Amino acid sequence: MAGKSPKIDSVTGVEIREHEWDGIQELDTPTPRWWLWVFLACCIWAVGYWVVMPAWPLPSGYTKGVIGWSQRANVVRDLADLAETRKPLESQLMTADLSDIEKNPAIFEFAVASGRAAFKENCAPCHGSGAQGALGYPNLNDDDWLWGGSLSAIQQTITHGIRNQDKESRFSEMPAFLRDGILTRAQVDDVVEYVTQISGQKADAAVAKRGAEVFGQNCVSCHGSDGRGDRSVGAPNLTDAIWLYGGDRASIRQTVSYARNSSMPSWASRLSPATIRALAVYVHSLGGGEPEIAAVPGPKAP
Ligand code: HEC
Numbered sequence: 245m246a247g248k249s250p251k252i253d254s255v256t257g258v259e260i261r262e263h264e265w266d267g268i269q270e271l272d273t274p275t276p277r278w279w280l281w282v283f284l285a286c287c288i289w290a291v292g293y294w295v296v297m298p299a300w301p302l303p304s305g306y307t308k309g310v311i312g313w314s315q316r317a318n319v320v321r322d323l324a325d326l327a328e329t330r331k332p333l334e335s336q337l338m339t340a341d342l343s344d345i346e347k348n349p350a351i352f353e354f355a356v357a358s359g360r361a362a363f364k365e366n367c368a369p370c371h372g373s374g375a376q377g378a379l380g381y382p383n384l385n386d387d388d389w390l391w392g393g394s395l396s397a398i399q400q401t402i403t404h405g406i407r408n409q410d411k412e413s414r415f416s417e418m419p420a421f422l423r424d425g426i427l428t429r430a431q432v433d434d435v436v437e438y439v440t441q442i443s444g445q446k447a448d449a450a451v452a453k454r455g456a457e458v459f460g461q462n463c464v465s466c467h468g469s470d471g472r473g474d475r476s477v478g479a480p481n482l483t484d485a486i487w488l489y490g491g492d493r494a495s496i497r498q499t500v501s502y503a504r505n506s507s508m509p510s511w512a513s514r515l516s517p518a519t520i521r522a523l524a525v526y527v528h529s530l531g532g533g534e535p536e537i538a539a540v541p542g543p544k545a546p
C-alpha cells in the first residue's frame with residue numbers, strides 16, 4: 245500500500261483494508277488493549293506453570309515440575325490412607341463373632357457398605373443390582389431361602405457356592421424325571437397338577453389326586469411330605485407362591501421333566517474372607533435374614 249493513503253471508514257473512523265468480496269469490505273480494527281494484557285498474563289502464567297507442575301512430554305519421560313505433584317502418587321496415597329482407616333474395622337469384622345457383628349453399629353455399617361459395593365461388582369450380574377433376583381436366580385431380599393438365611397448359612401453359600409467344582413460346594417441334584425425315564429409323560433402331568441394344587445393355584449382335583457401318589461413316591465425325599473422343601477438339599481418350598489423357575493404348568497413340567505440344577509460360583513478363591521463376611525452381612529441385612537438357630541438343618545458353616 246506504499247504511496248497510497250489508507251481509506252478511512254466514515255462511520256467508525258477505522259481504516260478499511262484493501263480486499264473486497266462482492267462489495268463487502270473489512271475494517272482493520274486493532275485488538276483491544278485488555279485482550280493483549282490478558283494474553284500476555286496467560287503467557288507468563290504458562291511459563292510459571294511449566295516450571296512448577298509436570299508439563300512437557302519428553303522422550304526420556306516428562307518434566308516433573310519443582311513441587312513434585314503427581315496424580316498417580318496422590319491416588320496411591322489416598323488408597324493407602326483408605327486401607328489404613330479401614331484396617332481396624334476390617335480386622336474387627338474378621339475377628340468378631342458372626343452373631344455379634346450386627347450388634348456393633350460401627351462394624352455393621354462398615355460391613356454393609358463394603359458388602360453392597362462387592363455385591364454390585366460380583367453378584368449383580370446374576371442376582372440383580374438390588375439382589376431382587378431373576379428367573380433362575382433367587383431373590384435375596386425375601387425370607388424364602390433355598391439353603392438357609394442365617395448369617396452363617398449365607399456365608400457358607402457365598403464361600404463355596406452351589407453345584408460347582410469346589411469340594412465344599414452345596415450340592416444336590418433333582419433328577420430329570422422324564423428324560424431319565426423315571427416317570428412317564430402321564431405321571432409327570434399328574435404330579436405337575438398336584439404341585440399346581442399345593443401351591444394354591446386352581447387345579448383339577450382328580451388329576452392332582454393321582455399326582456399326589458407320584459409325589460409321595462418320588463418327591464418327598466427332597467421336597468418333604470408337605471411339599472415345603474428341605475434346606476439340607478436346597479429343595480424349594482413348593483407351597484408358597486415364590487418360584488425360581490416359574491409356577492405355571494409349562495414351567496413346572498419343564499422343571500420336573502428335565503430338572504434345572506443351576507449353579508453358583510464358589511468365591512473362596514476370588515474374594516478375601518473379609519469381603520465374603522461383608523457380603524454375608526449385607527445379604528443378611530436385606531430383609532430376609534434369619535437368626536442363627538434357624539440355620540439348621542443344613543451343612544455347618546466353616
Ligand atoms: C453366575 C451366577 C451367579 C453369581 C455371579 C452369583 N450367584 Fe448367588 N446364586 C446363583 C444361583 C443360580 C443360585 C441358586 C442355586 C440353587 O438352585 O440352589 C444362587 C444362590 C445364592 C444364595 C442362596 C439363596 C438361598 O435361597 O439360599 C445366596 C445367599 C447367593 N446366591 C449369594 C450370592 C452372592 C453374595 C454373590 C456374589 C458374591 C452371588 N450369589 C453370585 C447364581 C449366582
Ligand code: HEC
Pocket residue numbers: 416417418419421435436439458459462463464465466467477478479480482486487488489490491496499500503504505506
Ligand atoms: C434329590 C432331591 C429332589 C427330588 C427327589 C426332587 N426335587 Fe424338585 N428340586 C430339588 C432342588 C434342589 C430344586 C432346586 C434346584 C435348582 O435350582 O435347579 C428343585 C426344584 C423343583 C421345582 C422348581 C421350584 C421353583 O421354585 O421353581 C419344582 C417344581 C420341583 N422341584 C418339583 C419336584 C417334583 C414334582 C419332584 C418329584 C417328581 C421333585 N421335585 C423331586 C430337589 C429335588
